[in-house]
Amino acid sequence: MIDRIPIDAVGIQERVARIRTRSIKKDSKLQALELALRMMDLTTLEGSDSEGKVRQLCNKAMHPYTELPDIPSVAAVCVYPNRVALAKSILKDSSISIASVATAFPSGMSSLQIKLDDVRYAVSEGADEIDMVISRGSFLSGQYAKVYDEIAQIKEACESAHLKVILETGELGSLENVRMASDLAMKAGADFIKTSTGKIAPAATMPVVLVMLHAIRDYYYSTGVKIGMKPAGGIRSSKQAIQYLVMVKETLGNDWLDPSLFRFGASSLANDVLMQWVKEKTGRYQSLNYFSND
Amino acid sequence: MSEKKISDQSKSESRKSISLDWSYAEAPENTSHATFNKSYGLFINGSFTNYHESQSFESMNPANGETLYRCTEASESDVDSAVKAARAAFEGEWGNYSGTQRSHYLYRIARVLQERAREFAVLESMDGGKPIRESRDVDIPLAAAYFFYYAGWADKLAYAFPGKRPKPLGVCAQIIPWNFPLLMLAWKIAPALACGNTVVLKPAETTSLTALKFCELLQDIGLPNGVVNIITGAGTTGEYLVQHPDIDKIAFTGSTGVGKSIQRSIAKRQISVTFELGGKGAFILFDDAALNEAVEGIVNAIFFNQGHVCCAGSRLLVQEGVADTVIDLLKKRMEHLIVGDPLDKNTDIGAVNSKTQLDTIQRYVDTGIKEGASCYECSGPLPNKGFYFPPTLLTGVSQSSTVVQEEIFGPVLTIQTFRTTEEAIEKANNTPYGLANGIWTDKGSKIFHVGAKLKSGVVWSNTYNKFDPTSPFGGYKESGKGREGGISGLHAYVKLENSGGM
Numbered sequence: 001m002i003d004r005i006p007i008d009a010v011g012i013q014e015r016v017a018r019i020r021t022r023s024i025k026k027d028s029k030l031q032a033l034e035l036a037l038r039m040m041d042l043t044t045l046e047g048s049d050s051e052g053k054v055r056q057l058c059n060k061a062m063h064p065y066t067e068l069p070d071i072p073s074v075a076a077v078c079v080y081p082n083r084v085a086l087a088k089s090i091l092k093d094s095s096i097s098i099a100s101v102a103t104a105f106p107s108g109m110s111s112l113q114i115k116l117d118d119v120r121y122a123v124s125e126g127a128d129e130i131d132m133v134i135s136r137g138s139f140l141s142g143q144y145a146k147v148y149d150e151i152a153q154i155k156e157a158c159e160s161a162h163l164k165v166i167l168e169t170g171e172l173g174s175l176e177n178v179r180m181a182s183d184l185a186m187k188a189g190a191d192f193i194k195t196s197t198g199k200i201a202p203a204a205t206m207p208v209v210l211v212m213l214h215a216i217r218d219y220y221y222s223t224g225v226k227i228g229m230k231p232a233g234g235i236r237s238s239k240q241a242i243q244y245l246v247m248v249k250e251t252l253g254n255d256w257l258d259p260s261l262f263r264f265g266a267s268s269l270a271n272d273v274l275m276q277w278v279k280e281k282t283g284r285y286q287s288l289n290y291f292s293n294d
Numbered sequence: 295m296s297e298k299k300i301s302d303q304s305k306s307e308s309r310k311s312i313s314l315d316w317s318y319a320e321a322p323e324n325t326s327h328a329t330f331n332k333s334y335g336l337f338i339n340g341s342f343t344n345y346h347e348s349q350s351f352e353s354m355n356p357a358n359g360e361t362l363y364r365c366t367e368a369s370e371s372d373v374d375s376a377v378k379a380a381r382a383a384f385e386g387e388w389g390n391y392s393g394t395q396r397s398h399y400l401y402r403i404a405r406v407l408q409e410r411a412r413e414f415a416v417l418e419s420m421d422g423g424k425p426i427r428e429s430r431d432v433d434i435p436l437a438a439a440y441f442f443y444y445a446g447w448a449d450k451l452a453y454a455f456p457g458k459r460p461k462p463l464g465v466c467a468q469i470i471p472w473n474f475p476l477l478m479l480a481w482k483i484a485p486a487l488a489c490g491n492t493v494v495l496k497p498a499e500t501t502s503l504t505a506l507k508f509c510e511l512l513q514d515i516g517l518p519n520g521v522v523n524i525i526t527g528a529g530t531t532g533e534y535l536v537q538h539p540d541i542d543k544i545a546f547t548g549s550t551g552v553g554k555s556i557q558r559s560i561a562k563r564q565i566s567v568t569f570e571l572g573g574k575g576a577f578i579l580f581d582d583a584a585l586n587e588a589v590e591g592i593v594n595a596i597f598f599n600q601g602h603v604c605c606a607g608s609r610l611l612v613q614e615g616v617a618d619t620v621i622d623l624l625k626k627r628m629e630h631l632i633v634g635d636p637l638d639k640n641t642d643i644g645a646v647n648s649k650t651q652l653d654t655i656q657r658y659v660d661t662g663i664k665e666g667a668s669c670y671e672c673s674g675p676l677p678n679k680g681f682y683f684p685p686t687l688l689t690g691v692s693q694s695s696t697v698v699q700e701e702i703f704g705p706v707l708t709i710q711t712f713r714t715t716e717e718a719i720e721k722a723n724n725t726p727y728g729l730a731n732g733i734w735t736d737k738g739s740k741i742f743h744v745g746a747k748l749k750s751g752v753v754w755s756n757t758y759n760k761f762d763p764t765s766p767f768g769g770y771k772e773s774g775k776g777r778e779g780g781i782s783g784l785h786a787y788v789k790l791e792n793s794g795g796m
Contacts, residue, residue, distance in 0.1 A: 005584075006582065006583065006584040006736040007584050007586075007587070008583075008584035008587040008588075008736075008756055010587075010756070010757070011584060011586075011587025011588075011590055011591065011756065011757070012586075012587060014587075014590065014594075014757075015587070015590045018590075021427055021431070021639070022318065022639075022640055023318075023321035023639035023640055024318060024319075024321075025319050025320075025321050026319040026320075027319050028316065028317065028318050028319040029319075031316050032316065035316065214586050221622075245316070249316060249630075250630040254315055254316060257316050
């Protein structure tokens, strides 16, 4: 069903190293920061997430930095299903989407029925986007058809909500597996493929994301369908975020430099982007105390 | 439900409007710290000779065609003085130094080169046109690495040649090309000094600047006078040097044509030579390779240093079944190569070294097209001033095509297909050259099977254009004679006497 495509890990690392030498300054940097902010899925996925925490996150999403009103809002907030309704009530008049993790996140260790119910619940609460996890156990034991079917059924349960498929690349063991899981997820109906839950280290790394971008590009060439990409976890600085944008540009082209096709899943990236943004605008760095921790 | 749809629509619309055409702003390297003179004399016996306008030539910055500095055209008597200084040093102080003492000087050179790496990188890019990314990340660090490596050998020569007593040759005449000026200088000078020789070196006439700055470095570290002499000039100066009766060794890196003429001219002399000449490397890409990474490898093989690389993988041999995919991927990758100002940190492909070379490349591409090749050029913009050539692919070529037979020395890749492994090996070896080849496959056994049958000094597998001081480099057939780098590189600078033991 899915071919195993050879990947040369050394070659991938060399390409990444070269991408990282790109020097992004001045206007390009400002544009990149703006883009990074607009592509951000502000995320809180803790067992301790209170109503207040979600409220805070939604406010941050709408007004990242009050002193610069022209700063754009982020793409989405990402929460657990039982916080979707609250987020929805706060964000209903904004352009910000609500993403919800589902399918027995983060391990996916449950029955298909429960995963489907989890998705339907999140959608009925108002989620615009569903971030599902694949069953890594099934994938690693070679039950590719089972993983495929799960994704396909969950896609159906999503109805009009966008489906992001989390591969949890930190558990897949090799870049070949990352490629294969990406191909499988796209064929099964993913709108986005996503690296990680953020609960497993390593989370998103540039080599892994490059392999996934290659998969997206090849899928686009053969089908004409544009699939989105979401690295999540481990991206904390603006510099890293910009390197990812360079990688997207040089692998998929400018078409993908859009929140509809690329997202950063991050919780602490926002403040660094804001700080850099303010620095580019005003010429000086502001104290971190001026940025709200959410 | 209907309300949800409306909000979805407005969300996707607001997203659409924010897509943008992102490109990289200029990111020029700072040049204020890299100073140089407007004119240079010759570096003989530890100091610069006086500069005379009447005996000089200009060197331009190929990125804009403007004169960068002028240097002295060494005459026959200048060459003679340089050789005499080298002889005196060899027979004097330097010749009596122990290996340990010599190693101290080499370590010092290496360390100062590292400290001043940024400065040398900037000058290398200004003088030669190569992108700062390469001079900064490849040329200068590697040059320092070669000095470090051979510094380590200087006091351990007896261990490199068990049962022999290695003796220096004497005065070495060294001529280097313009594609990697400082790196080639390091390849030549480091092993020569490690083995106890003295040197007269001539850099290429278009790229003398880093060699001249290197002389200042030698003065700073206090290398004894006459151990290294640097004379600038063109072919005539080079001829004076190789014809000089008092040299013991010729080390030449450059074109096969000049190499042949040097070989002819010294036919009657007892003189040790090493040649590192042209190449027409094959990049053999099997259908089971990791194709995306192989495409990146192709970019490194042929577009590295504007293709001014003797070991460049200038002939792509791709297995039939994946040829279309590979060419397609390669073209898309090429769209992201930035040709432009060598000093911009984002430049992938800088300026061609000289107008002459630019014309040569153009002539070859024209010939290729005349002989039936299809030409694909990168569509990106080229600067208005200076010498630039876009990355180019030539398809529809065959073994007999001029562009497949001859070395172009530019960013031009010829593409041929093959069906069987045997056919690939035959095509790769069917050339007068034999410097380097590359094999790309996911199968380890195939690497060894094919690698053993390729007639070239270097075979890279699943990578290309990788250099390391510990690894010997050199050619088969018309690509050269002798090896540089590694223990083999010491052989070129010693004569071995029998000893009664270690």
